[in-house]
Amino acid sequence: MTITAPQRESSVPLSGMPLVHGTLPGWAPWATLAAGAALGAALAVASGLHIALAILLALLVHSVAIYAWSRSVEGARRATDRIVTTIVSGAFLLALVPLVSVIMTVLQKGLVRFDAEFFTFSMRGIVGEGGGAYHAILGTLIITGLAAAISIPIGLMSAIYLVEYGRGRLAKSVTFFVDVMTGIPSIVAGLFAYALFVLVFGPGVRMGLAGAVALSVLMTPVVVRSTEEMLKLVPHELREASYALGIPKWRTVTKIVLPTAVAGIASGVTLAIARVIGETAPLLIVAGTTTAVNLNPFDDSRMATLPVFSYYSYALPGVPREPYLDRAWAAALTLILVVMALNLVGRVIARLFAPKSR
């Protein structure tokens, strides 16, 4: 077997071949981005270009400039790579636009009526200005609390079943349908609760308990999934050490497994509550709305909740409109603050008390 050395083109002397490609300096993308931004800003100021179009123009200038520059120095493949980097980063920044815009809008419009009266007065007998969402806040707390009281035991025990006992087809189908259940539209959960309660209480039923049942349909699968993940993280050595000491399985689960995973479970439950506390559609259907405080979820009577309060204040305002719209935005602000706080608390619990095994 003979190995022939490749014949080098005589026109390119070996000494003239660079060992590495040309590379753009590290500041190159920032420079073209700055150039694009400057051009966009200049046009926006000079000719009144729309701000969105100006940003688009800046990104376009940046893309073209970095592509041409990179292609001339680094070659076509690196140039494509740089374009993709721009597109991918741009996609992320684009996703932040609605988030920031939503938060800014809700803050700006919600702060108008974000006062003590809003939290301490109901809407009973209120026409026009004044009044608040006291009744709706209580309703949301009662209904969400009831939903949590239904879903947490079922969700927790189902997760224990899946991790500690579940074998065979039943466990597989429970796992599968829990995942499928997370995708049930919230309005369908509301219709289900209505269809269930209408059999007992007759047509037109509206009650807090029905709202709680609807929410628990949405909440249970989330609790199961997060608890299941956490129980799976508990090391087997702990269980086996417990069995070796002759401790029954149920006491092993309640005294060893659950306490080890309690932080993760608490975090999962918090996130599940955050998911359902802002649900509007099911409560619109089965809990309805009212202007007065109603503390009894087991009575066949309407119960206001914060999201539904916000919806009706906005969709069916009285005259004059302004106070109603302000109250709708204040309710939205309250809601978004509660949801964000619950999310933050959930993440912090998970981060602080995560099992140190990994």
Next chain:
Amino acid sequence: MTSITPPAGRAKAYKRPGDRIFSATATGAGITILVVLAGVAGFLLYEALPALRADSADLPGGEGLASYVLPLAFGTLLSAAVALAIATPLAVGIALFISHYAPRRLAQSLGYIVDLLAAVPSIIFGLWGLTVLAPRTAELSVWLAENLGFIPLFAGPPSATGRTMLTISVVLAVMILPIITAVSREVFLQTPRLHEEASLALGATRWEMIRMSVLPFGKSGVISAAMLGLGRALGETMAVAIILSPSGGVTFNLIGQGNPSTIAANIALQFPESTGVAVNTLIASGLALFLVTLAVNIAARWIVSRRSEFSGAN
């Protein structure tokens, strides 16, 4: 887990009453979940029956159940499809940014930021879409009608309020972005490290590495993520109910005034004022929505679970 079950053939251990009660409770809870899911279908069907049996003249619209539900189903599918077309490429880009472009220390926090979008209640997206987004898309609609009017989607004449299918499609896209991003991100992160390093070692740029090792690996995951997003978009209620100004037409025109409504939004708008067989009709349309989303979700989950059996270990 297999290590704690005693080998078969041994004498069975004495079962304590506590153990029996506890395992029965846990199994019962698991079965409860299946029962609830069956109950959702069962009770909806039971309450929908009067509408299925009723004379078509008694139903809302007076022309039978099919002609009542079909335009709504059309609107539901159209808005969800457009939302999916907007959200999927964007979500794949975001997922790639978080999994392969962002600095590793920041990646998790950036993921949380995208997840925050999922935490915003849908009613707030509705209020935001109506007050902030709709006026913007009204401007955009005029431009689209003038310059791209030959495409049936932008036929016009443009609506002046912006309460159009285009606006709700954009809002729906924003709302399903987090779930598509989250699932895609997880799948991209599961790409075998050796595949990535092998392609980098062969001299591939980052994009070539992603195109040749990450995207082929994650393709089925992205498809199922998109289907989960589709399920969410089909069932989204309040944002559509607040923003859209429906007129019941069947049209592909996204920017005009004659917008078809969606099943979920129609239920939310009509239910509080409905009585008698109209309620049953709405429940029948809800049953249709439930079956469609169930099918979409089952298909998506099936793809994910099938995939994990084949590629989880390598």
